[in-house]
Amino acid sequence: MRKPVTTFLLFIVTVAIAASPFEDYAQAPTGTQVGSTKPVRTTAKKNSPKLDRQNVVTPGAWSAATISLFGTWSAFDDNPDRHISFQSPDRLKTIQVDGPLVTLEIGGRSFETGINSESKHDAELGWAPDSTKFFVTWSESGELGPWHMQVYAADDSGIHEFPKVEETARKDYEQRVRKLPIDPEVNTPALKHFWEIAEYCEPYHVIGARWLNASREILLSVLIRNTGDCRYSSQFNVYRVNATTGEIVQRFTATEGHRRFGDKDLPLISR
Secondary structure, three states, rough: OOOOOHHHHHHHHHHOOOOOOOHHHHHHHOOOOOOOOOOOOOOOOOOOOOOOOOOOOOOOOOOOOOOEOOOOOOOOOOOOOEEEEEEEEOOOEEEEOOOOEEEEEOOOOEEEEEEEOOOOEEEEEEEOOOEEEEEEOOOOOEEEEEEEEEEEEOOOOOOEEOOOOOOHHHHHHHHHHHHHOOOHHOOOOOOOOHHHHOOOOOOOOEEEEEEOOHHHHHHEEEEEOOOOEEEEOOOEEEEEEEEOOOEEEEEEEEEHHHHHHHHOOOOOOOO
């Protein structure tokens, strides 16, 4: 992910204490962490753009277990001539993308999904192995988010959302981060002021990774925005949640998540 330099805070820090560790701290805290013991970058593993992105079906930018619906990345990216379709695992349902619109086709009938490139930027969709559900990861404003994950049932009557599946994990991580102590490197008379004016940058991103446990669970990540004005910028935790209620089944640090599930479907951890 391109490092955004959009905050007045970063400008002050660069000018006033150019040699200080604050900027590194803002990107990867070195004190007690909820996420990884290594610097974490909350970026998608961006796939290389294809020459014919109007018609090519490619994995999503965040997860290799999803399909990129619009073939875009960022609020200013546009792909108005996009035309793709792909089937559910049982081959009985088809997702159709025509320009900015996404429809679901079942048994010769077409259903509106409410998913479009204007309200759900850079969306990627992951079918459940049993073909009864799918999740969609999308952004409100492009790369900087906030990013969301929604879960839908798909049957002969159309699609139906399971509401607020992302909320329990998001709130859990936000509460955990707020209990963390100030990093010792910035807990000095010279630097503490910059920590105090930094923000928690809630709500945190929620990114769908893949399906687990015979389509009954979803693996997802909850991430802090990757900008220098955020406390614990770029840190994340990984959660197993109930696919229809969002109830937390298990939580992992970033490092634990990568060790157990690999890195193809999770945000990157910088080395």
